[in-house]
Amino acid sequence: MSRTARRRATRLHLSLTGWTLTLFAIYVCARTWPIQTASTAIALALAGTVTVRRSSRARRIRGRGRFPIALPARLVRRIPRTRAPRATDLADYLALDPADFEHAIARLALRDPHVRSATPQGGSDDRGLDVLVRLHGGRRILIQCKRYGPRNRVTSEDVQKTNGTYRDIHGCDLAVIVTTSGYTRSAFQTNTMLARPLLLVDGQALMAWTAGGPPPWA
Incomplete structure (x- = not known):
C-alpha cells in the first residue's frame, strides 16, 4: 500500500x-x-x-443584487425626489408642474457664475417670491415664476404686486418676472412708470436664456 x-x-x-x-x-x-x-x-x-x-x-x-431590509420611514423621507427633466423648449416648461418650473428657473440662474445660490421658495403664501437668487456681490434678486399658456398673459396687477413686495417684504434689490407666455400692454405700461422697473422675461426671452443666453440681470 x-x-x-x-x-x-x-x-x-x-x-x-x-x-x-x-x-x-x-x-x-x-x-x-x-x-x-x-x-x-x-x-x-x-x-x-x-x-x-x-x-x-x-x-x-x-x-x-438588492438589499433586503426595508428602509425606515425617517430615512425614506430624506431621499430627494427625482429631478424633472431639463426643458429645451416652451412645451417642456409647460409640461412641468409649478414647483418643478420654479426648480428649472433656479437651475438656469445657477448657470451664471456671479450667482452664489438660487433657492426655490414658492408656496401658497410666498408673497411673490418663487426663487431667491443671491449674487456673490451680496445683491438679492426675487424671481416670480408664471407658467402660463399662450392665451394667459401676465397683467398689470401682477407687476404691481411683485413691485410692492420684493423690497419691503423680501429685502431684495431687484425683481424679475419669468413667464412662458407674455405680458399685457397694461403690464408693460405699468412697469415703465415704476421708479425701478422690474425685469420682464417672456417666453421668447426665456428660451434665449435657456439656449445659453445671459440671465436677465446681466
Missing part, C-alpha cells in the same frame, strides 16, 4: 472512531438524561435549520 493510501485509510479510521464515540456518548446521555438530551437535540436541529435558511437567502439576495 502506498503512503497516500495509508494516510487516507488512517483518516477514515479516525473519522469512524470519532463518530462511533460520539454516537456512544449520545446513547449514554439519552439513557441517563432522556429529557435534557431530547431538548438539546431539538434546539440544535432548529438552529441548524435557521442557519441553512439564512445562508440560502443571503446567496439569493447577492445574486439579485
